Amino acid sequence: MDDKELKSKLEKIKDKLTKIEQTSEKRIFLYCESENSHSVNKYLFEEVPLRFVIATGIDSTSCFEILYHYSCDEIGWIVTLKTFIREREKPTIDSIAPFLPGAEWIEREIHDELGIEFKGHPDMRRLILADDWPEGVYPLRKEVPK
Amino acid sequence: MTKKINLHKPVLAVGPFHPLQEEMEYFQLTVDGEIVTDIDVRISYNHRGMEGISETLQFDQVPYLVSRICGICSASHPLAYVQAVEEICGVKPPERALYVRTIINELERLHSHILWAGLAGHFIGYDTVFMWSWKYREPVLDLLEEITGNRNNYGNVKVGGCREDIQEELKPKILDEMDKLEKKIEMLTKAVLDDPILHMRLKGVGILSKEDGIRYAIAGPTARASGIDIDIRRDDPYAAYGELDWKVISVPEGDVFAKVVVRLLEVLESIKMIRQAVKKLPKGPITAEVKEIPPGEGCGRAEAPRGETFHYVRSDGGNRPVRHKMRAPSYVNVPSFKASCIGEHIADVTITLAAVDPCYSCTERLAVVDGHKNIIHNYEALLKMSRGKTARLKKELGLRELKMEDLRLE
Numbered sequence: 361m362d363d364k365e366l367k368s369k370l371e372k373i374k375d376k377l378t379k380i381e382q383t384s385e386k387r388i389f390l391y392c393e394s395e396n397s398h399s400v401n402k403y404l405f406e407e408v409p410l411r412f413v414i415a416t417g418i419d420s421t422s423c424f425e426i427l428y429h430y431s432c433d434e435i436g437w438i439v440t441l442k443t444f445i446r447e448r449e450k451p452t453i454d455s456i457a458p459f460l461p462g463a464e465w466i467e468r469e470i471h472d473e474l475g476i477e478f479k480g481h482p483d484m485r486r487l488i489l490a491d492d493w494p495e496g497v498y499p500l501r502k503e504v505p506k
Numbered sequence: 507m508t509k510k511i512n513l514h515k516p517v518l519a520v521g522p523f524h525p526l527q528e529e530m531e532y533f534q535l536t537v538d539g540e541i542v543t544d545i546d547v548r549i550s551y552n553h554r555g556m557e558g559i560s561e562t563l564q565f566d567q568v569p570y571l572v573s574r575i576c577g578i579c580s581a582s583h584p585l586a587y588v589q590a591v592e593e594i595c596g597v598k599p600p601e602r603a604l605y606v607r608t609i610i611n612e613l614e615r616l617h618s619h620i621l622w623a624g625l626a627g628h629f630i631g632y633d634t635v636f637m638w639s640w641k642y643r644e645p646v647l648d649l650l651e652e653i654t655g656n657r658n659n660y661g662n663v664k665v666g667g668c669r670e671d672i673q674e675e676l677k678p679k680i681l682d683e684m685d686k687l688e689k690k691i692e693m694l695t696k697a698v699l700d701d702p703i704l705h706m707r708l709k710g711v712g713i714l715s716k717e718d719g720i721r722y723a724i725a726g727p728t729a730r731a732s733g734i735d736i737d738i739r740r741d742d743p744y745a746a747y748g749e750l751d752w753k754v755i756s757v758p759e760g761d762v763f764a765k766v767v768v769r770l771l772e773v774l775e776s777i778k779m780i781r782q783a784v785k786k787l788p789k790g791p792i793t794a795e796v797k798e799i800p801p802g803e804g805c806g807r808a809e810a811p812r813g814e815t816f817h818y819v820r821s822d823g824g825n826r827p828v829r830h831k832m833r834a835p836s837y838v839n840v841p842s843f844k845a846s847c848i849g850e851h852i853a854d855v856t857i858t859l860a861a862v863d864p865c866y867s868c869t870e871r872l873a874v875v876d877g878h879k880n881i882i883h884n885y886e887a888l889l890k891m892s893r894g895k896t897a898r899l900k901k902e903l904g905l906r907e908l909k910m911e912d913l914r915l916e
Contacts, residue, residue, distance in 0.1 A: 431807075431814075461841065
């Protein structure tokens with residue numbers, strides 16, 4: 361796969377994205393809303409296909425962001441899918457773990473850190489927080505003092 | 507009814523502390539006789555909250571924090587981080603700094619892989635391999651100390667370059683040590699690849715297929731031993747890797763033996779790279795000037811000894827990152843045990859878990875809970891099981907233990 365082929369494959373899901381942005385020579389960012397996250401991730405992992413690297417959960421005050429980082433190893437690009445969860449009270453997003461077991465841990469971790477619910481996750485136990493950590497306190501949320 | 511059967515399934519608790527590898531992890535193996543039928547991993551007994559701490563530090567303080575993520579990968583993590591920040595601010599470090607980074611990162615790979623080879627030997631009852639490997643590793647640590655001032659936690663990279671340079675008078679010493687090490691590693695590699703018992707003991711054990719590897723998104727030597735030909739040093743060249751002549755080692759088998767082969771051959775490749783980098787080391791400064799970090803986001807990655815290390819940094823234009831995500835390779839490699847350990851013998855699990863070279867910890871306590879009986883084994887028991895299998899294979903092959911009398915000269 362070369363860069364033209366990758367770009368044309370990414371163009372095919374344009375209607376599910378809100379923006380495609382190339383920030384530098386080998387980095388490309390895709391933006392989408394949380395309801396499209398599952399289908400776009402499935403397309404990136406199974407159809408393109410890209411290698412899943414990790415996901416990053418961010419509390420950006422007005423909303424939550426989950427960044428799914430993928431790597432295109434043939435050309436050394438990083439494709440990042442940026443999804444926005446606008447609902448702050450009960451943030452929910454579809455889990456990608458059913459088709460991508462490599463994402464099982466990171467979804468549990470983001471749930472621990474930010475309290476985002478992953479619908480359809482096979483095993484939503486705590487991963488990084490201690491057993492006696494209070495329920496409902498999410499350490500990476502902005503309201504928690506550092 | 508099913509529930510009742512489940513209650514009587516023997517559970518083998520491996521962990522949460524490992525006496526050899528100084529971190530904590532807990533593996534719960536469900537076993538049926540000798541065969542492992544399920545595995546559950548529990549981590550984060552020693553969660554240090556580094557992603558949170560990083561947001562409270564200034565950009566130039568963070569490398570010292572991330573070099574403490576792991577004592578062995580203490581060059582790869584800061585490198586991945588500074589590359590992410592350099593991407594945000596568009597700084598390109600001077601040529602010489604890129605070469606110094608390459609040399610330090612390859613020295614790190616050398617000592618990590620050799621350390622692993624020793625531990626793997628120890629686990630299956632080859633203590634000679636353990637002693638030799640660790641002896642060979644020592645000069646590598648000495649070189650790192652001479653370059654950076656520390657055997658571990660080098661703290662040598664900063665945004666825009668390096669902190670310590672490689673002194674001209676040290677170059678012959680590095681080349682000399684590489685020559686010596688190459689001979690020893692070649693001998694070790696031949697001894698391992700020729701040994702019929704190691705073939706029997708490690709081939710076909712703990713197989714991780716390419717398909718499973720992709721689903722679990724594995725990285726590094728674990729991936730390359732399963733035929734997934736990825737290496738960040740070649741695929742997304744950073745530091746000076748693009749200018750060196752070397753090859754990526756990848757084999758298709760996916761078993762423990764394949765992981766041994768990949769790591770040992772990678773050691774030889776690293777020696778080749780260090781030699782070239784030292785000879786090519788360009789003259790000039792080792793730091794570029796960095797002013798302010800503008801708002802933006804960047805991804806940096808480096809090939810650590812265990813696989814791809816990934817750092818994501820976001821800046822809002824202030825002097826601290828607003829978000830810093832770090833991913834170590836073991837984070838994706840450890841869950842793949844679900845694919846590689848199930849169906850294996852308990853005696854093989856020790857080496858299968860160790861073959862991934864996880865930054866892991868376990869096996870000090872081993873408790874077998876079987877119905878009403880409560881049998882508690884300790885770490886020695888697990889080691890004994892693993893070594894017992896090696897001894898059994900030796901016997902089947904008609905080989906006997908080497909005795910001191912055999913070595914006596916006529």
